[in-house]
Amino acid sequence: MSVDYRPMWSQLGLDLNAHDALLSVLGKAYQDIFLAQTDRPEGMKYFDFVMSEVHGLRIKELLDAKAEGRKVIGSYCVFVPEELILAVDGVSVGLCAGAEFAFAEAEKLLPRNTCALIKSAFGFKLGKVCPYLEACDLVVGENTCDGKKKAYETLDDLIKNLYVIDLPQMKSESGKALLKAEYQKFAAKLEEMSGKTITAERLRKGIEIVNNKRKALHRLAALRNASPAPISGLDALLVNQISFYDDPLRFTNSVNALCDELETRIKAAQGVRPQQTPRILVSGCPMAVPNWKLPWIVETSSAVIVGEESCVGERGSRNLTQDGSDTRLDLLMDNLVERYFKVDCAVFTPNPDRLQHIREMFATHNAQGVIHYNLQFCQPYQIESGGVERQLEDAGIPTLVIDTDYSQEDAGQIRTRVEAFIERIQG
Template sequence: MTDYTKMWESLGLDIKTHDALLAGLGKAYTDIFLSQKNRPEGMKYFDFVMSEVHGLRIKELMDAKEQGRVIIGSYCVFVPEELVLAVDGVAVGLCAGAEFNFEGAETLLPRNTCSLIKSAFGFKLGKVCPYLESCDVIVGENTCDGKKKAYEIMGPLVKDLYIMDLPQTKSEMAKSVLKEEYRKFIEKLEKVSGKKITAASLKKAVELVNAKRRAVKRLAAIRAADPAPISGLDSLLVNQVFFHD
């Protein structure tokens, strides 16, 4: 098994806490996912991805940075991955899916803050998320009042936090606001990457992301079969990998 300790140290992770986190996640994964009977053969790929989710996947990100590609992290699928890919960047989801270090998060946030926000801060303050520390830019999307305030607090804690304002309606005015936010995001991506988005690069990125979305849509559709060929747990796992891989 490859030792990634030096890579994690270079990212500034708290190695002792990170090791404890991985040990706990590994046991949980075995108990929850690997204990299932009659899993599809294809799930072995996703098991491999999860076994290297803080290892080989992070090395891939570091290799991409050495090749001059930018790593753009986000907490939400509302951030358009297509635009990141159109500048030959790498889009990755960030850690915010477990109740980790809520005590630390509550030193900066009210105790009654939503769990998703406290999780994001818990991983950051605990120094255990290599995805977060690998990013050149972190994109915060203002989808609720809680996140708006949270990103104000997070700003000084990260290297480069970019905020997108997302309208909460489908009116013509809201569409104009969203279009302008995408335009400003393009300017940011082109600046940090040193590359221009072209019609060809955007078309290629849209086709790739749409293909990925069609795959998970097909996965959801086949679960309507009786008996379902894949469990709800494994379907959730595929969707989680969708966000990282």
């Protein structure tokens, strides 16, 4: 970062020493994990820049937006509709939850057997190191799992501007009605905060922006079907991670520029790995920045990741919202509810669509094996992984289930298991 952002961080109430330490660790990890890769697409330079300015320029942009009267809305989940936030000219940002920071403090407020993602959200708040969180006008939680649902009750004491969206647990008519009522309530909250009314025109514009972002991500995902893989799984994951933080228009353009380059690569049969490199589909829990442990292990174990069945991946971006020619706000809201109700998150029971999607992705991406990534103590995905593993194996799809957290202690053990799995799918 070329500018001195310390006054800005200070103003946001960050603990500058702790924040320096975090940035230093993050910078080194980024160097070792991303920049050390060879033969990366030129188009990744934009995302490298975004990451280098993740706590700098992007935060300044948020503060500039606030100065213009726009509201910054932070969230932890793909069920929070960015379309509505854009419809009140707000800025939507995903919040930091991918690193082990101040866990000892977090564990004074939460049971030790809480998943790392939730502890991380608390740790970043308690350690005062997340400029996104501090810049938010509203922090939006949601009832996707017991861990988050109950932890928000405690987080509410720490973050005075927390708002929680309720979620259905079954794909029933009353489940859909609940989601609709919650989205209407959230829209009203955004209107009240921003002083702006959500009109059909504004919402259609928001839908268009988010659809275009998702279309770019779909394009990137489809290009990964090619063999040899034109981009590493780490880089593709990074693009998905940045989709939660970045300005959506600039992001969409940058992803499309990257895709143009990948198309050229594919025509030239140019890959980031040799043709015969084993191809892995990763499925399961989301990986927030800077949670790169598993893909780093996989891709430094002579395999390549060709898809992420994850909220930070295709589960999050899968469906577009129908915009069509609807000029009635209520119909657009219905379309929005329809789109989000299709998300095959493990909050739903039963959740057969997800298994179907894993099988489709396995086939489409020409994968050879599935690694199911579980965050320890994430009960929805951990329990679901049992049935997923059995059914994938029954269908002849080699599957490895990894339960882990954000620490590095088990990295060696995971590498051993991943290497054995790669040998299996090669054999």
